[in-house]
Amino acid sequence: MGNINRRQFVAGSAAAAGAMASAMAMPRTARGADDAWGDLKGRLVYDGEAPERKKLVVDKDVECCGKFDIRDESLMVGEDGGLQNVYIYVRTKDVAVCPDLEKSCKEQVLLDNRDCIFMPHCMSIWASKQKYYIVNSDPVAQNVAFTPLLDTPANIILPVGGDATWHFKRAQRAPVPIACNYHPWESAYVLPLDHPYVAITGKDGSFTIPKLPVGELEFQIWHERVTYLDTKDWPKGRMKMKLQAGVNDLGIIKIPPSALEK
Amino acid sequence: MISSDTDLAPGNPRQGVRPLAAILLIQRAVIVVAALFLSGCTGAESPSFRINLEGRHPAEISDNQRDAIAETMEEFFGTPDEPRLPDGTGLNLKLIETAAGPVAGNADGTEQGLFRQHCAACHGITGDGAGAMATTFDPYPRDFRRGTFKYTTTRADAKPLRSDLRRTLLRGIPGTGMPSFAELPPEQLDALVEYVIYLSLRGETEQYLVQLVVDEGEYLPLGVDAKEMVLEDAVLWVAEQWAVVEQNPQEYVVPVPPRPVCGSDAERAASIARGKELYASKDAQCAQCHGPTGAGDGEDERIYDDWNKPKKGVTPEQTAKLARLYTLPLQRLRARDFRDGAFHGGSSPEDLYRRIHIGIKGTPMPAAGPQPGAKGVFTPEDIWDVVNYILSLSGEK
Secondary structure, three states: OOOOOHHHHHHHHHHHHHHHHHHHHOOOOOOOOHHHEEEEEEEEEEOOOOOOOOEOOOOOOHHHHOOOOOEOOOOOEOOOOEEOOOEEEEOOOOOOOOHHHHHHOOOEEEEEEEOOEEEOOEEEEEOOOOEEEEEEOOOOOEEEEEOOOOOOOEEEEEOOOOEEEEOOOOOOOOOEEEEOOOOOOOEEEEEEEOOOOEEEOOOOOEEEEEEEEOEEEEEEEEEOOOEEOOOOOOHHHEEEEEEOOEEEEEEEEEEOHHHHOO | OOOOOOOOOOOOOOOOOOOOHHHHHHHHHHHHHHHHHHHOOOOOOOOOOOOOOOOOOHHHOOHHHHHHHHHHHHHHHEOOOOEOOOOOOOOOHHHHHHHOOOOEEOOOOOEEOHHHHHOHHHHOOOOOOOOOOHHHOOOOOOOHHHOOOOOOOEOOOOOOOHHHHHHHHHHOOOOOOOOOOOOOOHHHHHHHHHHHHHHHHHHHHHHHHHHHHHHOOOOOOOOHHHHHHHHHHHHHHHHHHHHHHHHOHHHHEOOOOOOOOOOOHHHHHHHHHHHHHHHHOOOOOHHHHHOOOOOOOOOOOOOOOOOOHHHOOOOHHHHHHHHOOOOOOOOOOOOOOHHHOOOOOOOOHHHHHHHHHHOOOOOOOOEOOOEOOEOOOOOHHHHHHHHHHHHHHOOOO
């Protein structure tokens, strides 16, 4: 095949075929018209008493890190029961992406080493478009290590005031855990995707994924305690729906504590 | 009759025992005997590859899922006796065929079954580092299925060159159970290197496939689209990562600048003193694992390589539970005691330069030198000073 990258060749052919197919199938009034895209929103609520977050063992760089109240972040429930840090993302292969999102996409996603933990605890990144900018805001050296499946592994030393820029070469099917070899209590997750359709629930458990393509879509839901979150509404952590134009509000989704037990 | 599916029941690993010469001799003898068994001299049936379900409870995987994985893997990669490769991987199937199969002599005088003869007893038929001998070693034989190789000349974020794997075969890994195979003719070394890459490519593909079918619960049976996705996203993707390094060594091999010559004892002492300070610096954190005097007795007694990290839970109870999900027991990693002077990746100053600059892939040892996107903590001059300091600890120059 010489120098032709087979993946690019196949992807190029598929894109050309896809463009022709969509041009012929549906007469659209204008590219990016409101009836072509819809939002998905909802709110995940932990249907039980919020467990107390365990204090983690801080036994390195204690002079610096010992003064923070560092607690387990693997199950975060807000005051009103909001289930935080749940990933909701599109599973459908080669999902159409709204041009507005391509334009408004930020150049980079930030991972900060601050107060001896990673901030934020959960993030996502558009692998082909965004850089992963990693910063050390702590007064001690930090390390960032992750091994995304089939992608290059990272094991980066960040001296005090140091930074690094990382590129994910491919999307992942599930979030990638991030660790620090110097401070074993630290943990975070990053989900590289090849599209922008992902949301991570906030402190109140709410999420919005804007400007999804109207039509049949499959979503996945993931939480670090159990990976794919298997519940009544999302068997095996998956959900298929026909997305409508405008706002698709799933309302309040109650997650029983048993669904988050390993 | 020994098949590759022999379950290695997690036993008590030998903690902290380094094989004495006599034990090494016995191990070598047992390896030969085991190889004979595996080679079919006893009339055993053909061995098959063992499915990679590390970290997953076997009871949670359905027969359908197992079959789907086995069928797809055989379609792409064949069997231990009859290897196969999809088009476009860039691997040399003829070499792989020489290394594959049962041990035999061909009519033209060439040998067959090289991997089974020399490697499988430790590395396993599947290259999973869980051959019959595996639990007798500390560290364990390499599990190729992660696609990670520790001692390379290439950047921290890159696959090895074939010459890196060849070097390991030629030198062995001193201080471990990996012997030197320097006595083998060059074409046999080439065949073994190619077969290791084949097993590694196969292993990474299988990781992707198991995540898709088992973790994610992909719809079965796998359709043409799904298999095409595995081919593109896994097989050809990983093959490309190997190929791009081989085709662009100038970009991926870390250059080792000439070692500054120390004209006098005073110059050498100054370099060692600088190296000692850099070693102890807070930015590099060397002492954390290697200890304040480089005796491998850092505070971090709980370090693990990437193959063992997943087996470690947050509590001892959790670790005990996890043990049931993995083939080999949890094994600690030992930070090198520099006083020994025996370095697994080679003891020359250039070898040490590479270890410090690149780090050791698959372990907590990070890249101290610059890599794309990260400045690192040491300049090339710094690294040479640290190398001089480390060599001084074992009385070497």
